[in-house]
Amino acid sequence: MSYPTYYGKTKFSMTIPGLDPYFTRNSNPDLWHPNDFAQAVSTTALKPFVQGLTMIGSRGKGSIPSYANKCARFLRTGAGKEIMSIATEVIKLRLASQRKTLTEKGFLLKNDSKFYGHLSERHDAKQRNNDDRSRDSEQEEQRDHDEQSDDQEQREDDEQSDDSEQEEQRDGDEQDEDSEQETVSHKPVSDQDHNEEQPEPPRKNPKTVQGTPGSRPFNSDSKALFIKRYLTLGTKWRLNSGTIVEDRLFKIGVNCTSLHSVHSFMIDIDDTWLELMFSKQDWHEICSQWPEVPPLSKSVTRYIQSFDGITSVKGLKKILKERPQGTEEELVYHCLENWCDIYEDDPSAFTIADKLSESWWQNEAWGVLRKLAKGVTDCKMLPGDVAGVESKRRQNEMFRSKESSEPGTREQQRARIGKKGDMFWRSFSEPVRDWAVVEAAKTWNAFGKKYIIESTSKLPRQLYDILLHRTQEVGGAHKMRGCIVPGLVIGGPVLQQVQLCWGLQGANVTRFGRAISTRLESSAELLSESMDAIFTMLLFRTTVVSLMDRYHEVRRRREQQTEVADRRALLAGPTRVRQETKPGQDNVPQNLLHSSP
Numbered sequence: 001m002s003y004p005t006y007y008g009k010t011k012f013s014m015t016i017p018g019l020d021p022y023f024t025r026n027s028n029p030d031l032w033h034p035n036d037f038a039q040a041v042s043t044t045a046l047k048p049f050v051q052g053l054t055m056i057g058s059r060g061k062g063s064i065p066s067y068a069n070k071c072a073r074f075l076r077t078g079a080g081k082e083i084m085s086i087a088t089e090v091i092k093l094r095l096a097s098q099r100k101t102l103t104e105k106g107f108l109l110k111n112d113s114k115f116y117g118h119l120s121e122r123h124d125a126k127q128r129n130n131d132d133r134s135r136d137s138e139q140e141e142q143r144d145h146d147e148q149s150d151d152q153e154q155r156e157d158d159e160q161s162d163d164s165e166q167e168e169q170r171d172g173d174e175q176d177e178d179s180e181q182e183t184v185s186h187k188p189v190s191d192q193d194h195n196e197e198q199p200e201p202p203r204k205n206p207k208t209v210q211g212t213p214g215s216r217p218f219n220s221d222s223k224a225l226f227i228k229r230y231l232t233l234g235t236k237w238r239l240n241s242g243t244i245v246e247d248r249l250f251k252i253g254v255n256c257t258s259l260h261s262v263h264s265f266m267i268d269i270d271d272t273w274l275e276l277m278f279s280k281q282d283w284h285e286i287c288s289q290w291p292e293v294p295p296l297s298k299s300v301t302r303y304i305q306s307f308d309g310i311t312s313v314k315g316l317k318k319i320l321k322e323r324p325q326g327t328e329e330e331l332v333y334h335c336l337e338n339w340c341d342i343y344e345d346d347p348s349a350f351t352i353a354d355k356l357s358e359s360w361w362q363n364e365a366w367g368v369l370r371k372l373a374k375g376v377t378d379c380k381m382l383p384g385d386v387a388g389v390e391s392k393r394r395q396n397e398m399f400r401s402k403e404s405s406e407p408g409t410r411e412q413q414r415a416r417i418g419k420k421g422d423m424f425w426r427s428f429s430e431p432v433r434d435w436a437v438v439e440a441a442k443t444w445n446a447f448g449k450k451y452i453i454e455s456t457s458k459l460p461r462q463l464y465d466i467l468l469h470r471t472q473e474v475g476g477a478h479k480m481r482g483c484i485v486p487g488l489v490i491g492g493p494v495l496q497q498v499q500l501c502w503g504l505q506g507a508n509v510t511r512f513g514r515a516i517s518t519r520l521e522s523s524a525e526l527l528s529e530s531m532d533a534i535f536t537m538l539l540f541r542t543t544v545v546s547l548m549d550r551y552h553e554v555r556r557r558r559e560q561q562t563e564v565a566d567r568r569a570l571l572a573g574p575t576r577v578r579q580e581t582k583p584g585q586d587n588v589p590q591n592l593l594h595s596s597p
Contacts, residue, residue, distance in 0.1 A: 218256045218263070226253055226263050233265075237506035239282050245509050252277050261456065261512065264464060267503070268456060269513045290513065291482045291501050293543045300328040300538065304531055307336070311525045313343050327375040328541070332534055335368040343524050350522035353492055358442040361492050362422070365520050369423060369438060369488070372541045376548070378429040389426065389434045390465035391419040419462055422490075425544050433470075436544045437462045437487045444491030444517075451491065455498065459487050460512045463500040467510065470547075474554040477507040483550050486543040488536075493520040495533045497540050 216222075230250045237245040246265060252274070253262040261268050268274060269287045278286065295301075303324055310316050317340060324333055342349055342364060349356060349364070362369075362383075373379040423438035439454045467485045471477050480502060487498045496517040503509035518533040 216259050218253075218258050218260075222259065222263070223254065226250075229265075234507035235505075237503050237509050239285050241279065241282055241285075243278070243282050245286065245503065246506070248278065249509070259457070261460060264461070264510075265508045266460060266464060266500075266510045266512055268460070269511055271456075286503070286511070287513075289504055290499075290511075291484050293484065293539060294546050296535075296538055296542060297326075297328065299326055300332065303329045303332060304534065307531060308528055310527050313340055313524045316340055316343075316524055316527065328538055331368055331371060331374065331538065331541075334371065335534055335537070338364060338367055339520065339530070342520070348522065350493070354443060356442070356492070358440050361442075362440050362490060365493055366490055366495065366537075369537065372537065372544075373425055376545060379425065379427045379435075379548075382424045382426045383422070385420050385422065386424055387420050388424060388437065388462050388465065389432055390469045391462055393469065394465050419458065419465075421459075421462060423488075427548070434466050435548060436485065436540070437466070438490065439487070440490040442492065444494035444519075451489070455489050455496075455514070459489065459498060460500060463487050463498070463512075464510060467500055467502070470551050471502075474551060475558055477502045479554045480550070483547050484543050485547060486540050488540055493522075495519065495536050497536050497543075499543070 218226075230246070233246055236247070239245065245267075249262045249265055249267070253260065256262070261271075262274070267286060275283050303326075306319065307316070310319065316336060320333065320336060320340070324330060349360075370381045370383055373381045421437045422440040424434050425436035427433050427435065437459060439459050441448075441450050441454070445451055463485045467480070467483075470483075470485075471480045474480060481504075483501065485500045487500070489496045489498060494517050497515040498512065499515070500510055500512050503511055515536065518536045519530070520533055521527070521530045
């Protein structure tokens, strides 16, 4: 079986602008990963999905069941649902020349259900035990036969609710992962019969569940610390339905087999597994009212818009002959200068992307990141494998606390260096503080172990350390409620911003989210799409500056209030208190201002 690869001008170029260049220039599987397709909303972002079908179908690269299942999984996420109809139209156009039809919801190709059937295949709702596997295999074979013989039956099956579709697809992914030995999502394991309806709220009650893929096991020591943290929580977050968020996260966390963000009372709003643990109403409230970031200045926005319509390196160089004024405009200028060199390189970096190192992309494509703190007082972007300041403080405080209750060994008494990152936004006025973190990888692979660990565990933990220390320094979460601590994830030519903020109430729960991934496109013809990556970097800068301004404003106000209170205490005169004495001794007056701490 073969599927046509389209070259030159076809009817696709009229329907989907900019699609054809991807078929003629890109051959790297990282450039058509379904994760990019699911996270992007512009029409040009449809390239990864169609490119993936082309490479698997006609060039024999990749696993058909694996790719199809991953596409289906991400098309059922919040971002994927928004472009489900667009994806359907793309496939219809692609197959029009073959005179094959497609159901609207299932992506089931009538004349060839063996390949595209994986995109709509129904799976059972729960993970089965070993005794049921043979029976389930027979049921799946029978279902495949029914799909080929009766397409109407498949369409009726596709009319099920979105909740049951997510539940069924999750277990289908588990079967695919058994063959690939790769974990890419959170899936609950239950002893209940898979035909039972899940109560509302929540949509799913966990028994034993996995944590973050690739993370350390959630052992007895970790569980003891988690319980201790839960028992010492501050003011909790009560939703409109009456649900206490911390209590719900605790019930989820104690059943995890490996460490998960819930053990830090952190909610990943892109975690579809965690979403099922809450009712729809509760989840919508949890994800609502995300703090806003100040927009870019009008001048830099106009400068970026001046590159609209540029489709060649020659045209780009013509505009770059005139150097702009303004810090942010200069950042855009330097970034585009670097991109000109990349576009003119031979061989193209995009044809040998898998052979280039992590540092190459970080220096050549994203070298302007090192200058992002330009113009911000006392701040630098610190590149290299550097330890975080707040992470170091947390780990040393934790070990000092442990040594106070247990005799420490020489190894325990040694200072900890903290978690390392690829780049930090750091202020050097005493005390030294971190404000944002950048993590980089060689390639962009949203299903790879490195991306999963760094984007769901390592980077959120570093951002959490920053937010927690800044909050403690100003006197509470309510004073930092509208602030965002940002981070960046780099994977080859792809750039994605992540954000961490406090929940809407209480002093314990934080929320973690991801923006749409952007990329440096492989050709100057697609420069307008590449400019989205520059927007991402500038918004990252704006978010950090906004965080610092808010922090210093609250800190300054707090110091002023403290000074006023101290002056009032001095004007009131010495305060006389009674000092504790031994039995038989007289109480001696003590001046509070001169008492020892």
